[in-house]
Amino acid sequence: MTPSLLHQILDFANRADPYPIYEELRKTPVHHEGDGPYVVSTYYEVRSLLHDPRISSDARNLASTTGDPLTETAPEEGVLPPSFLRLDPPEHDRLRRMTNRSFGPPHCPHRVDGMRGELHGIVSGLIGDIGDTGRIDLVDQFAYPFPVTVICRLLGVPREDEARFHVWADTIAASLDPDPDADPTERGRSAHDARMQLGMYLAGLIEERRRKPGDDMLSELATAKGPDGTMATMELLSTAALLLIAGHETTVNLVTNGMLTLLRNPDVLERLRADPRLAVPVVEELLRFEPPVQLVPQRTTLTDVEVRGVTIPKGASLWLVLASGNRDPQRFENPDRFDPDRKDIQHLGFGSGIHSCFGAPLARLEARLALSELARRLENPRLLEDPPPYRQNAVLRGPRHLHIACDGIRP
Amino acid sequence: MIGDGFLERFRREGRIVVVGASLAGLRAAETLRDKGFAGSLTMIGDEPHEPYDRPPLSKQVLLGRATADRTALPRRRSVDATWRLGVPATGLDMAARRVRLGDGDEVPYDRLLIATGVRARPWPREEEAELDGVFVLRTRDDGAALARRLAEGPKRVLVIGAGFTGSEIASACRERGLAVTVAERGAAPLVGALGGVVGAVAAELQREHGVDLRCGVMVTALEGDASGRVRAAHLSDGSTVEAEVVIVSLGATRNTEWLAGSGLGAGPRGIACDAGCRAFDFRGIVTDDIYAAGDVARCPHPLFGYQFLSLEHWGNAVSQAGIAAHNMLSESTDRLPHMEVPAFWSSQFGVNIKSVGVPSLGTQVLITQGSLEEHRFIAVYGYQGRVIGAVAFDNARWLPFYQELIERTAPFPPQFPTVDRRAEGQRPVDAGFPDPSVPSHGPTVTLSGYSPADRRMTFTPAH
Ligand SMILES: Cc1cc2nc3c(=O)[nH]c(=O)nc-3n(C[C@H](O)[C@H](O)[C@H](O)COP(=O)(O)OP(=O)(O)OC[C@H]3O[C@@H](n4cnc5c(N)ncnc54)[C@H](O)[C@@H]3O)c2cc1C
Ligand code: HEM
Numbered sequence: 001m002t003p004s005l006l007h008q009i010l011d012f013a014n015r016a017d018p019y020p021i022y023e024e025l026r027k028t029p030v031h032h033e034g035d036g037p038y039v040v041s042t043y044y045e046v047r048s049l050l051h052d053p054r055i056s057s058d059a060r061n062l063a064s065t066t067g068d069p070l071t072e073t074a075p076e077e078g079v080l081p082p083s084f085l086r087l088d089p090p091e092h093d094r095l096r097r098m099t100n101r102s103f104g105p106p107h108c109p110h111r112v113d114g115m116r117g118e119l120h121g122i123v124s125g126l127i128g129d130i131g132d133t134g135r136i137d138l139v140d141q142f143a144y145p146f147p148v149t150v151i152c153r154l155l156g157v158p159r160e161d162e163a164r165f166h167v168w169a170d171t172i173a174a175s176l177d178p179d180p181d182a183d184p185t186e187r188g189r190s191a192h193d194a195r196m197q198l199g200m201y202l203a204g205l206i207e208e209r210r211r212k213p214g215d216d217m218l219s220e221l222a223t224a225k226g227p228d229g230t231m232a233t234m235e236l237l238s239t240a241a242l243l244l245i246a247g248h249e250t251t252v253n254l255v256t257n258g259m260l261t262l263l264r265n266p267d268v269l270e271r272l273r274a275d276p277r278l279a280v281p282v283v284e285e286l287l288r289f290e291p292p293v294q295l296v297p298q299r300t301t302l303t304d305v306e307v308r309g310v311t312i313p314k315g316a317s318l319w320l321v322l323a324s325g326n327r328d329p330q331r332f333e334n335p336d337r338f339d340p341d342r343k344d345i346q347h348l349g350f351g352s353g354i355h356s357c358f359g360a361p362l363a364r365l366e367a368r369l370a371l372s373e374l375a376r377r378l379e380n381p382r383l384l385e386d387p388p389p390y391r392q393n394a395v396l397r398g399p400r401h402l403h404i405a406c407d408g409i410r411p
Numbered sequence: 412m413i414g415d416g417f418l419e420r421f422r423r424e425g426r427i428v429v430v431g432a433s434l435a436g437l438r439a440a441e442t443l444r445d446k447g448f449a450g451s452l453t454m455i456g457d458e459p460h461e462p463y464d465r466p467p468l469s470k471q472v473l474l475g476r477a478t479a480d481r482t483a484l485p486r487r488r489s490v491d492a493t494w495r496l497g498v499p500a501t502g503l504d505m506a507a508r509r510v511r512l513g514d515g516d517e518v519p520y521d522r523l524l525i526a527t528g529v530r531a532r533p534w535p536r537e538e539e540a541e542l543d544g545v546f547v548l549r550t551r552d553d554g555a556a557l558a559r560r561l562a563e564g565p566k567r568v569l570v571i572g573a574g575f576t577g578s579e580i581a582s583a584c585r586e587r588g589l590a591v592t593v594a595e596r597g598a599a600p601l602v603g604a605l606g607g608v609v610g611a612v613a614a615e616l617q618r619e620h621g622v623d624l625r626c627g628v629m630v631t632a633l634e635g636d637a638s639g640r641v642r643a644a645h646l647s648d649g650s651t652v653e654a655e656v657v658i659v660s661l662g663a664t665r666n667t668e669w670l671a672g673s674g675l676g677a678g679p680r681g682i683a684c685d686a687g688c689r690a691f692d693f694r695g696i697v698t699d700d701i702y703a704a705g706d707v708a709r710c711p712h713p714l715f716g717y718q719f720l721s722l723e724h725w726g727n728a729v730s731q732a733g734i735a736a737h738n739m740l741s742e743s744t745d746r747l748p749h750m751e752v753p754a755f756w757s758s759q760f761g762v763n764i765k766s767v768g769v770p771s772l773g774t775q776v777l778i779t780q781g782s783l784e785e786h787r788f789i790a791v792y793g794y795q796g797r798v799i800g801a802v803a804f805d806n807a808r809w810l811p812f813y814q815e816l817i818e819r820t821a822p823f824p825p826q827f828p829t830v831d832r833r834a835e836g837q838r839p840v841d842a843g844f845p846d847p848s849v850p851s852h853g854p855t856v857t858l859s860g861y862s863p864a865d866r867r868m869t870f871t872p873a874h
Contacts, residue, residue: 053831
């Protein structure tokens, strides 16, 4: 008997190319095995469930977590209260609104755009530090450090503390990526420790910013007095941790998948080199073609919900497979073609509805800058290994290493 | 005319004339070219400007964030048309297939698209309407003049009529720190479009933002000073409001007068057309060479029992333009019906309001998410046991779900639980729409029965 589709998705052997499994999955738009989750894989059904107010993101509404291999093994959030990613309205809306007051329009329209010069500096610095161009690991040398530095600058972590921040972020990220050979309790413990230390560090920083605010995001979050009042310290800690975690591996994957896809499509890479403005459609098409978040496993039904003739019972666990919806031929012509010239790229890469990616403007800017600069500066870049080795994680899917070579670095 | 190869020849060398060079006209022209129409295209518009966008006129423009001359509609592609701007169409000869222009010219067509939209209903007393400081807001020129006057810092602004446009104007004035009085005949702002329950929230919003809101009153007269500038308004409750600027926001009139006597099914309620945007003649027979789209059209809608529906909605103008253009170039079996669910948005007093369906048809309303008191909610409207519309205040991301309920004619009240359901969301209440026979600023959605002829329209032969 062939293994179940669910297990094929999780099976590491399929990490480099999960798309044939998704194609199989779409034949049953609502797929259900045993006591497992209900897996939804077609574009229109995924999108409509993301906008469905009968669907909750709050784990407390789950009838049980047994049977769902992803929620079962989800790492402990630790002592912090749930972040708004795992809350429903009105709490979700309140926290997201308060966070947005220090991040985006209308109150803070320049936060992201104002970081453009700084991001450019970080990218240039990382490319300048590359060293031996005969063998570059784009993940370790570029994609990994980039978003953590960005979040540090966004939050206002002092430069001298950035190194510690990187260590915690890496440990937490590794815990999201279970290595089957490592001791799970040991890994759990170090992730827990990292979370604790990060939490304590942030708590200290928040105290300091309350006393002496700067113009960084953490200062504004800690001192804001909007119509919703000020965030409680615990809420603020959860939110800061969310920004770090949600914006880390995702951005790493987008940049790495991006470079991998460009190297597999040298004509597009060449066009991007000649015209950095192409980065805009390239990044959108990447979010469709190789989305860093393959599926959203954290949804549950508040009542029985019928989807394409299948009744999903109240309290069931749902997986919404964004990456499959993005390749649905009912929605996209030639879905398996990477084509930044598509007229309409309404992908699900950032989700949709009230939980749609909060950091999207920043993520877009990061990825556009990173890819256009890499395209411009790497001379004759090529893949040393295809496919590259992947990380375990089936949800936040991306290469663990991306080994490339080039003839030199342009100034 | 439908003979062999007609369409092919028409696509290659036919003549299409578009009257009304605004949103619907431009989008139709672009679609025609997109779909390969290679013949001649003439765009006739009575305004001197190239097509521009109206929604910013009551929003960014009045706030001084954009100037009125920077609101040109983005072009999706080049349309390669002959533009006749600044000259109105004054008549239509359906038999000879010619449009008469104000400058005496005549333009022949094989197919005609009418997209003449609506205009602001002026203050009914002409000598008062002409006082300096009395405005309406529909065109770019109106927007520029009003923005200039607001920038001078008038001591008080009076807005007559609290529909969407009037309310947005009041909001912009408050944001600029100007004192504003709003006079509304109905019981609350937006009451014609959204009913009394939601209207009460709109009233609260206005008052919380410092608007001097007066409901249930009419302005009976405007008074000028010796130099012809408006100085005050008299209200039906006997009070007087001193104001240096008065904005008349009493809804719109369809631009169909130029079709009087043409034989087309056009009148004060618009131009009747079929679900494919083909216009009816006054006898109720559908034409095959004249189409209508946008604010001027009345189209039967399958979701609303095929009653004629007129919509003053941006999205509707775009989608009808696309349908009309497609159908002009298609065999009868390839034509498409216009079936889009109506949708509308407005931003005022910091709140993003969005509606889908036709709330004004609803008799009952249920708050399925959020709360009226917090000014953040979703109100679902029911009509004869089904969901007919929904309105979101700062909650628009859920609306696609409610649009699906409307499309599926789902039962009302919805029985299922939702996230953020409050105590007030347990039971529907009367939606509180005013008697539709009492005129108001207009709901921007009007259902007008089954007759393609306009009740108030009489056919007068051309002389
Ligand atoms: C201030 C304001 C704010 C708005 N805000 C919103 C909003 O927030 N959301 C929303 O959904 N909608 C909004 N609308 C409505 C939206 O702008 C209209 O639905 C849209 O403009 C309709 O486009 P149209 O092309 O059908 O008609 P119009 O834009 O009215 O264009 C018709 C054109 O035809 C011209 N014309 C008329 N008669 C003749 C003639 N005889 N010969 C030649 N030309 C003629 C007119 O001068 C005009 O240029 C707003 C409108 C206004 C005025
Ligand atoms: C390429 C990069 C990124 C991708 C592909 C991505 C993808 C996503 C997706 C799919 C969701 C929806 C989750 C759900 O529906 O449950 C989400 C939510 C979120 N993202 Fe991102 N993200 C990226 C980068 C970022 C960055 C840089 C930040 C922070 C600065 C960020 C912050 C968040 C937050 C806070 C949420 C929760 C939103 C909510 O629940 O309302 N993301 N992201």
